[in-house]
Amino acid sequence: MKQRNTYIGKILFSVSSLATGLKTTLNEFFTRKVTEQYPENRKTQKISERHRARLYMPLDENGNNKCIACGLCANNCPNGTITIKTKMVTDPETGKSKKMLDEYTYDLGCCMFCQLCVNVCPKDAIAFNNDFENAVFDRKKLIIKLNK
Amino acid sequence: MFSFNNITTAIDEFLNSVLPAQGALIVECVLVALCAVLAYVTLAIVMIFMERKVCAAFQCRLGPMRVGYWGLLQVFADVFKMLIKEIISINRSDRVLYNLAPYLVVMSSVLTFSCLPFASGLQVLDFNIGVFFIMAASSFGVLGILLAGWSSNNKYSMIGAVRSGAQMISYELSIGLCILVVVILSGTMQISELVDMQRSGWFIFRGHIPAFIAFIIYLIAGNAETNRAPFDLPEAESELTAGFHTEYSGMHFGFFYVAEFMNLFIVAGIASTLFLGGWAPLYITGLDAFNNIMDYIPGIVWFLGKTFFVIWLLMWVRWTFPRMRIDHVVSLEWKYLIPIGLVNLLIMTLCVVMGWTF
Ligand code: SF4
Numbered sequence: 001m002k003q004r005n006t007y008i009g010k011i012l013f014s015v016s017s018l019a020t021g022l023k024t025t026l027n028e029f030f031t032r033k034v035t036e037q038y039p040e041n042r043k044t045q046k047i048s049e050r051h052r053a054r055l056y057m058p059l060d061e062n063g064n065n066k067c068i069a070c071g072l073c074a075n076n077c078p079n080g081t082i083t084i085k086t087k088m089v090t091d092p093e094t095g096k097s098k099k100m101l102d103e104y105t106y107d108l109g110c111c112m113f114c115q116l117c118v119n120v121c122p123k124d125a126i127a128f129n130n131d132f133e134n135a136v137f138d139r140k141k142l143i144i145k146l147n148k
Numbered sequence: 149m150f151s152f153n154n155i156t157t158a159i160d161e162f163l164n165s166v167l168p169a170q171g172a173l174i175v176e177c178v179l180v181a182l183c184a185v186l187a188y189v190t191l192a193i194v195m196i197f198m199e200r201k202v203c204a205a206f207q208c209r210l211g212p213m214r215v216g217y218w219g220l221l222q223v224f225a226d227v228f229k230m231l232i233k234e235i236i237s238i239n240r241s242d243r244v245l246y247n248l249a250p251y252l253v254v255m256s257s258v259l260t261f262s263c264l265p266f267a268s269g270l271q272v273l274d275f276n277i278g279v280f281f282i283m284a285a286s287s288f289g290v291l292g293i294l295l296a297g298w299s300s301n302n303k304y305s306m307i308g309a310v311r312s313g314a315q316m317i318s319y320e321l322s323i324g325l326c327i328l329v330v331v332i333l334s335g336t337m338q339i340s341e342l343v344d345m346q347r348s349g350w351f352i353f354r355g356h357i358p359a360f361i362a363f364i365i366y367l368i369a370g371n372a373e374t375n376r377a378p379f380d381l382p383e384a385e386s387e388l389t390a391g392f393h394t395e396y397s398g399m400h401f402g403f404f405y406v407a408e409f410m411n412l413f414i415v416a417g418i419a420s421t422l423f424l425g426g427w428a429p430l431y432i433t434g435l436d437a438f439n440n441i442m443d444y445i446p447g448i449v450w451f452l453g454k455t456f457f458v459i460w461l462l463m464w465v466r467w468t469f470p471r472m473r474i475d476h477v478v479s480l481e482w483k484y485l486i487p488i489g490l491v492n493l494l495i496m497t498l499c500v501v502m503g504w505t506f
C-alpha cells in the first residue's frame with residue numbers, strides 16, 4: 001500500500017486497523033458467554049457427541065454385544081489398556097468349537113482416549129460415550145469390565 | 149438545583165457552634181479526610197470488580213461467579229487474602245525508600261482524587277488553579293514508582309521503573325496539551341466553574357472537532373499514564389515479572405494495585421469533567437420536557453455514570469490491544485500525539501478567537 005508510507009497515511013491506516021480490533025472485541029462483549037458453570041448446570045449441560053469420555057460396548061436388540069474377540073483393539077492400544085480373556089465354546093448343533101469373549105477389561109486410568117481401539121474394531125463393538133464423571137477414590141475402581 | 153453545599157454549610161455551622169473555630173476546623177479536616185478515603189476505597193473495590201467482569205465479558209467468559217451472588221464477594225476475598233500476607237523485607241534494599249514508595253503513589257492518587265467534582269458542592273479542593281493542581285499532584289506518582297524500582301535492588305524493578313518514568317513524563321505532555329485545549333475554550337482553570345459552564349452544553353459538543361480530538365488524545369495519553377495495556381510496559385509480566393512492584397508483597401503491593409485502579413478512575417473522572425460535563429446533566433436545546441427529566445437525575449449519578457462509561461472505554465481498549473514495544477510507545481507520543489496535539493491547540497485557539505464555538 002502506497003499511502004501507508006506517508007505521515008497522514010500511517011495515521012489513517014493505524015486508526016482503521018485499531019478500529020477493526022475494537023469492533024471484534026465489542027462483538028465479543030455482547031455474544032453469549034461460553035463459560036459452563038459445571039455443578040450447577042448438570043441438568044442442562046450439553047457435551048459434544050464426539051467427546052471421548054469412557055469406553056463402552058453398545059448392545060444390539062437382543063442385549064448381546066457385537067464383539068468377536070478378535071483382539072485387534074487390545075493389540076492396537078498403545079497403552080495396553082484393554083485385556084481380553086477368551087473361552088472356547090462348542091456349538092451344540094454343528095459341533096464346531098468357536099472362540100468367544102469371556103471378559104473384556106478396560107482400565108480407564110490407563111487410557112489416553114486416542115480412539116484407536118474404536119477405529120480398528122471390525123464390528124463396531126466398542127464406542128465412547130459421554131459419561132465423563134469418572135472421579136473415584138480408588139484406582140482399582142477404574143478397571144472396568146465392559147461385557148455383561 | 150440541589151446542592152451539597154447546603155449540607156456542608158449546615159455541618160460547618162453546627163461544628164462552629166459547639167467548638168472553637170480551631171477545633172471545628174480540625175474536626176472538619178478529619179471528617180473530610182475520612183470521607184475521601186472511604187470513597188476512594190469503595191470506588192477501588194467497585195472498579196476491581198468491574199474490571200474482572202468487563203475483562204471476562206470481552207474474553208467471552210463470565211468472570212468470578214462463585215464467591216457470593218454473581219461473584220460479588222470476590223473482591224473482599226481478594227483483599228482479605230492480601231491483608232493476611234506477610235510483608236517481606238528485601239536483602240540489601242533501601243529500607244526507607246522501599247517502604248515509602250507505595251505511600252507516595254497512593255498519596256498522589258488520593259490528592260488528585262480529592263479534586264474531582266462528584267456533584268455540585270461535593271468536592272474537597274476547589275480553587276482557581278484546580279486543573280493545574282490536578283496535573284501537578286498526579287505527576288508525582290511517578291516518583292513513587294521510580295523509588296519503588298530503585299530501592300528494591302532488583303534489575304526487573306529497575307527496568308520497569310525507568311520505562312515507567314520515560315513513558316509517564318512523555319505522556320504528561322499530551323495530557324497537558326489536551327487540558328490546555330479545554331482551558332482555552334472555557335477561559336478558566338477552576339473546576340467548579342468549568343462544570344458550571346458545561347450546564348449549557350458539554351465541551352465536547354461546544355468545542356466540536358478540536359475538543360473531540362483532544363478527548364481522544366487525552367484518553368490515549370491517560371491510558372499510558374495509568375500504565376495499563378497497551379502501555380503496560382512498566383509491568384510487562386512476560387519480560388519483567390511484574391516490573392516496579394516485583395518485590396512488593398502483602399498490602400504494600402495492594403497499595404500499588406489500588407492506586408493503579410484509582411488512577412484509572414481519576415483519568416476517567418477528569419475526562420468526564422473536562423469534556424463530558426462532569427455532574428452537569430445532558431441538555432438538548434429546544435427539548436424542554438427532556439431537559440426537565442434530566443434535571444431530576446442527581447449530579448452524582450451523572451458524574452459516576454459518565455466516569456464509568458469512560459472507564460469502560462478504557463477497559464475496552466485494554467482488553468483489545470497487545471502490549472506495545474518501548475520504541476513504539478515513545479514514537480507514538482513524540483511523533484504523533486504531540487504534533488497532533490499542538491496543531492489541535494492552534495485550531496482551538498483559532499476557533500475561540502473567531503467565535504466558531506457554540
Ligand atoms: S482409546 Fe487408545 S488408549 Fe484408550 S483403550 Fe482405546 S486404544 Fe487404548
Ligand code: SF4
Pocket residue numbers: 066067068069070071072073074084120121122123124125126
Ligand atoms: S472390541 Fe472389536 S476389536 Fe476388540 S476384540 Fe471385540 S471385535 Fe475385536
